[in-house]
Amino acid sequence: MAGSKLDPIDRHILAELQADGRMTNVELAKRVGISAPPCLRRVRTLEESGYIKGYHADVDARELGFEVQVFAMVRLQSQAEADLSAFEARCRAWPLVRECHMLNGEIDFILKCVAPDLSTFQSFLTAELTAADNVASVKTSLVIRCAKDEPGLPFDVLEARLSKTA
Amino acid sequence: MAGSKLDPIDRHILAELQADGRMTNVELAKRVGISAPPCLRRVRTLEESGYIKGYHADVDARELGFEVQVFAMVRLQSQAEADLSAFEARCRAWPLVRECHMLNGEIDFILKCVAPDLSTFQSFLTAELTAADNVASVKTSLVIRCAKDEPGLPFDVLEARLSKTA
DNA sequence: TCATCGGGCGAAATAATATTGCGCCTGAGG
DNA sequence: CCTCAGGCGCAATATTATTTCGCCCGATGA
Structure with a gap:
């Protein structure tokens, strides 16, 4: 199954960075429960292997004049x-x-x-x-109005799925 | 017009962070042509005033098993x-x-x-x-396939528009 | 069972970056 | 011409990122 090369810590990292892409590595490490150096190594690996395709600021369209x-x-x-x-x-x-x-x-x-x-x-x-x-x-x-606009993926669904298989 | 409270440097910052949300402030400052401290102050202001709503890692759905x-x-x-x-x-x-x-x-x-x-x-x-x-x-x-999936806004359109008005 | 090896972790040192403090310049308003 | 507000950048400091390296653990095979 896809994604199985990732352990729970990797998935946790992805979920955290999806929610806040500018979190410092120190904070990220604390949240996923490992120290900073291995955390950073994991992030780099995720980037290089394509799990993380990039990081983007989410800019307010209306404020910028895109009505x-x-x-x-x-x-x-x-x-x-x-x-x-x-x-x-x-x-x-x-x-x-x-x-x-x-x-x-x-x-x-x-x-x-x-x-x-x-x-x-x-x-x-x-x-x-x-x-x-x-x-x-x-x-x-x-578009009259936007009720939901969540970037990325529902990691909780993924975790639920993996725990069943395991 | 919306967005007019922003000067060209602010818009440049938004465009850069939209393209790469994890750029260091030093690099960002270099690109927009000011020094790091005022650049960071601008970024913070943009965040607090809501022009920047957040930062997100762009995660590969297929790789993670969302087919x-x-x-x-x-x-x-x-x-x-x-x-x-x-x-x-x-x-x-x-x-x-x-x-x-x-x-x-x-x-x-x-x-x-x-x-x-x-x-x-x-x-x-x-x-x-x-x-x-x-x-x-x-x-x-x-969705059979995705031909384009650009996050955010076309800043070049915005600049073109503003230069006409100016 | 025990030596060996590879992979991943974390402490510590170092490099880079972020952040703060402050004085300078400039442009608007009187 | 003076004053003031706003924004800049230098320099100092605090945080963070990154490298280095030794340790531990689990797998492998004698």
Whole structure:
């Protein structure tokens, strides 16, 4: 099973750093119950082996003037791999698109977008997204409010799962 | 305009910390072109005033055994505020639900969920989500692959915008 | 059962970073 | 021109990160 190369201390480290990525190594070591040097070694190993992909400050979008958040459901005309890749590449190049997920079912892609205001988004929608090659239809939904936005993973679910197997 | 209380150095700091939340203050100061003490003071101010909401390690879901990611589109029977809030509270309590956004249009909520495997998600879907009070319908879409997943905001868009106004 | 070996831990020393204190400069307002 | 507030950076100090190294434990094999 994936993740089994990690012991409980490693998982504890991941959970703590997911919750507070700027915790000092001393504090982290204290929380997971080992001393600072091995704790730091574990963190470095987790980083190098890809369990930790990076660290990011969580910036308040509204405060910074990004008032609008939108989910866009996109259907394409062709689902040939080359066409899918081409669309993905376009998404990567659009700064207003923050996430692009390929889905199963009727909808081919869902995009999470941000914009400073509605008119900026509308311009993007009509001039770029809807107008893009191979795009059959786009349905958009404005985010009215966000009830939950937890970064990362539920480590408690993971622990529960592992304790069953063990 | 929102964000106008920030000068270019503040925005530069936010952009850098969004890209690498564990950068040392010395390195950050060097990049934004001031010395370490005022840089740290700015960071603290940004944290206290809420521009920076936190820092998080970005953990690899697949590596940790979360193979499945799903978007769930939920419609409710009642959209009275009390019922909306009740549903949001339920979402906050479900660990598999990582994000919950209220939308305009036909769909009332979109949820981003993760699970270790499909059967875990199916159990959650049938026993919890679909079965929950006031839920009229749930449409789910499995994420086949993720083409883009940029944390945070496009600071280049913000800068472009501000330079126009200025 | 007992020697050997590898891996991981932690104390201690050292290097780097964060944080505080303070004097200087600058620009706004009188 | 003077004064004051705000923000900077130097220098000193406190914390933290990182390296070094010896110890312990558990696995392996004679």
